[in-house]
Amino acid sequence: MSSDTGTRPRVMVLVASSRPGRLGPAVARWFVTASAAEDVAGSIDLADLAEIGLPMLDEPEHPAGGVYRHEHTRRWSERVAAADAFIVVTPEYNYGMPAVLKNALDYLYAEWAWKPVGFVSYGNTSAGTRSVQMAKQVVTTLRMVPIGATVALRITDTVHDGQVRADAAPAGAATAVLTELLHVAAALRPLRAPVATDAPVAELSLAPAATDDLAELLVLQRCCWVQEAIVNDTLDIPALHETFDDLRAWAVSWQVWTVRLHGRLVAAVRARAAGGVWEIGRLMVAPDLAGQGIGRWLLAYAESQAPRGTTSFALVTGSCSSRNIDLYQRTGYRITSPSTEANTIVLLTKDRPEPAPESSLQAAPSR
Numbered sequence: 582m583s584s585d586t587g588t589r590p591r592v593m594v595l596v597a598s599s600r601p602g603r604l605g606p607a608v609a610r611w612f613v614t615a616s617a618a619e620d621v622a623g624s625i626d627l628a629d630l631a632e633i634g635l636p637m638l639d640e641p642e643h644p645a646g647g648v649y650r651h652e653h654t655r656r657w658s659e660r661v662a663a664a665d666a667f668i669v670v671t672p673e674y675n676y677g678m679p680a681v682l683k684n685a686l687d688y689l690y691a692e693w694a695w696k697p698v699g700f701v702s703y704g705n706t707s708a709g710t711r712s713v714q715m716a717k718q719v720v721t722t723l724r725m726v727p728i729g730a731t732v733a734l735r736i737t738d739t740v741h742d743g744q745v746r747a748d749a750a751p752a753g754a755a756t757a758v759l760t761e762l763l764h765v766a767a768a769l770r771p772l773r774a775p776v777a778t779d780a781p782v783a784e785l786s787l788a789p790a791a792t793d794d795l796a797e798l799l800v801l802q803r804c805c806w807v808q809e810a811i812v813n814d815t816l817d818i819p820a821l822h823e824t825f826d827d828l829r830a831w832a833v834s835w836q837v838w839t840v841r842l843h844g845r846l847v848a849a850v851r852a853r854a855a856g857g858v859w860e861i862g863r864l865m866v867a868p869d870l871a872g873q874g875i876g877r878w879l880l881a882y883a884e885s886q887a888p889r890g891t892t893s894f895a896l897v898t899g900s901c902s903s904r905n906i907d908l909y910q911r912t913g914y915r916i917t918s919p920s921t922e923a924n925t926i927v928l929l930t931k932d933r934p935e936p937a938p939e940s941s942l943q944a945a946p947s948r
């Protein structure tokens with residue numbers, strides 16, 4: 582795959598208090614240990630708002646525009662954007678969230694969106710829960726998704742000598758919060774893929790395939806190539822027989838892009854360079870969305886990703902796949918090798934519109 586975003590979400594653990602002598606870092610450390618977060622999450626970024634030291638919001642533009650004048654905002658933006666999920670470790674100040682937390686949230690906008698947030702609160706009688714209630718109404722405005730599982734520590738019951746007492750604090754609750762957070766993070770990931778503005782169907786998002794996509798990709802591939810088997814009257818089609826391991830193996834050497842509609846995987850394509858030839862394959866569109874231009878759009882996208890030095894595009898399809906052949910011919914491909922000995926597949930090629938200077942090796946594409 583061209584880039585693998587990995588299967589395990591990156592979790593930011595946000596320490597939301599900043600006063601000298603605060604309890605926040607100790608609670609955060611307890612949470613990370615008790616939940617075994619470093620073993621379970623892709624990575625943990627312990628983000629201490631006291632160390633980060635953001636001034637009171639000093640950006641002239643609304644953060645929704647993503648135009649940041651100050652270096653401290655750009656650093657904060659990068660850090661938050663890199664996270665897939667958040668644990669906010671927060672005390673309760675005067676029945677509400679600490680100002681430093683509200684300020685840190687207000688600094689950014691899109692960086693928070695469509696990511697889950699879990700709360701670990703602490704305080705006196707209410708164990709910080711009123712702070713969490715207030716924070717929830719703010720984070721939902723930012724399109725964050727608060728999870729239901731929570732940890733709420735009453736300081737008198739759980740803290741001794743500035744440390745959370747392992748025997749008194751509920752490690753099971755910490756694990757439950759992290760488990761639910763990762764669960765929701767996986768479900769939300771497709772929502773964060775940018776919606777393609779030039780797509781023929783509204784709300785399509787296109788992204789490099791990640792490991793998490795491969796199981797669904799296998800199902801879509803089988804489904805799409807059943808149709809190929811019918812029109813070509815053969816079951817001798819690799820795409821029909823591949824196992825999950827086969828798919829995982831080729832996904833390493835090919836760049837793969839997936840298209841989702843409201844989270845559902847609906848199309849995909851792969852490509853790789855072989856000399857000056859940009860081999861494109863496994864172009865697939867879910868049958869219920871066929872005929873709406875998604876295949877053509879995705880093919881154009883795959884072509885646009887060809888590296889410098891590419892002189893031509895090549896792809897193969899079944900010799901009886903007239904619908905595919907029509908699509909390819911309409912987009913400038915021509916049949917360069919009529920069929921294999923077995924008369925089952927055709928090779929189609931097209932010159933790259935802007936000729937690249939380098940000479941190229943012509944390599945036969947694999948199906």
Ligand SMILES: Cc1cc2nc3c(=O)[nH]c(=O)nc-3n(C[C@H](O)[C@H](O)[C@H](O)COP(=O)(O)O)c2cc1C
Pocket residue numbers: 598599600602603604605606672673674675676677703704705706707708709736
């Ligand atoms: C300004 C301030 C306001 C507080 N308000 C509350 C409150 O409303 N409810 C509560 O349970 N504890 C309250 N506390 C006590 C905190 O829960 C306790 O001091 C806690 O350790 C604060 O977190 P920190 O040490 O990370 O700053 C307040 C503490 C401070 C400093």
